[in-house]
Amino acid sequence: MIKTATRSGILLFMLLGFLGYSQNKKNFANIPNILQQIVPNDRIDSWILVYNNYGKNQEIKTSGGKKEYTPQSSGFNLFPSEDSFYYIVYFTGGKADYVTDLEGLKKFTGKIDNAEEAAIVLTADGYMVDEEFKDVAGNYYEDSAHYYMDMGKLTSKECPYQKTHYTLTVNKSSGAVSNIKDNGTYIELYNKKCANNPRLLKIQKKEEPKNDPKKQPAKRK
Template sequence: MIKKTTRFSIFVFLFLGILAFSQEKKKFSSIPNVLQQIEPNDRVDSWVLVYNSYGKGQEIKTSGGKLSYTPQFSGFNLFPTEDSFYYIAYSQGGKINYVIDVEALKKFVGKIDNAQEAAIVLAADGYIVDEEFKDLAGNYHEDRSNYYLDLGKLTSKECPYQKTHYTLTINKATGITTNVKDNGTYIELYNKKCANNPRLLKIEKKEEPKKDEPKKTTKRK
C-alpha cells in the first residue's frame, strides 16, 4: 500500500512539473528571429529573407540554392513604427516571386508549424510582437493542443495614441484562433495637439484685474 502511494505521489509531481513547464512563458527574442522560423508548406525551391534599412538590403536568412532576384523597394513590417521593411524572394517552378505585404506573407507561411509562425499569421490582423514590452505583448506558451500568444495591437492613432495587449489562443491542428482575450491598454500617449489632453484641461485661467480697482500712483519727493 505504501509503495502504491509513493508511486502515485511521484506520478503527480512529475505531471505537475510537466504541466508547469508547458505553461512557462517564452519571450519572442526579436522580429528578425521570428521571421527566420518560417517553414513554408508549399514546395519552394529556394528562398531568401531580406531586411532593407535606408535603402540597403541585408539577407538575414537563405534556404535552398543561390537565388538571383531583383531588390525590392517596398515590403512588410511586423511593427507599425519601423521605417525599414522586410521582403522575401523565392523560386517556385522556375519562377521568381516576391512577398511584400502581410497577406502574401500569411499565404507563404501556410500551415502554422510553430509559435513564431502563429505570430506572423496574426500580423495580417494587426497584431504585433512589441519588442519594447515583451512581458505584456511579446511572449507565448503552448501545450499539446494550442499556442497562447500575448501580442499587442495599435487600437487608436487618434488622440490619445494607444496600444492594447491581447492573449490569443491558436489551435495547433487547424491554425484557427479560438479565443481572443482583451487585457486592456498598456500605452496611452497624449500630445499638445490633443484636445482631450488632461494637462490642457488643468490650465488655470489668469485673473483679469477688476475694473473698479483704483490705479496705484507714485508720490514725488
C-alpha cells in the same frame, strides 16, 4: 498504505510540476529571428529574406540556391516602422516571385508549423510582437493542441496613442483562433497636440482667470 500514499503524492507533485513547466511562457526573439523560422508549405526551389533599412538591402536568410532577383522598393513589417521593411523573394521553376505585404506573407507561410509562424499569421489581422514589451505582448506557451499567444495591437494612432495587449488561442492543426482575451491598454501616450491630454488640461485649468468682484466694471445707472 503509507508507501502507497507517498507514491501517489510524488506522482501528483511530478504531474503538477510538468503541467506548470508546460505553461511557462517563452518570449519571442527579435523580428528577423521570427521570420527565419518560416517553413513554406508550397514547393519552392529557394527563397531569400531581405531586410531594407534606409534603402539598403541586407539578406537575412537564404534557403536553397541563391539566384538573381530585382530589389524591391516596398515590403511588410511585423512591427510598425517607417524607415525599414522586409520582403521575400522565392523561386519556382526558375521564376522569381515576391512577398511584399502581410497577406502575401500569410499565404507564403501556409499551414502553421511553429509558434513563430502563428505570430506571423496573426500580424495579418493587426497583431504584433512588441519587441520592447515582450512580457505583455511578445510571448507564448503551448500545449499539445494550442498556442496561447500574448501579442499587442495598435488600437489608436490619435490622441492618445494606444497599444492594447491580447491573449489569443490558436489551434495548431487548423490555425483557427478560438479565443481572444482583451488584457487592456499597456501604453497610452499623450503629446502637446492632444486636446484631451490630462496634463495640458490641468495646466489650462490653473491658468483660467478667476472672477474678481473688485475688477468688475461699474454698472451704469
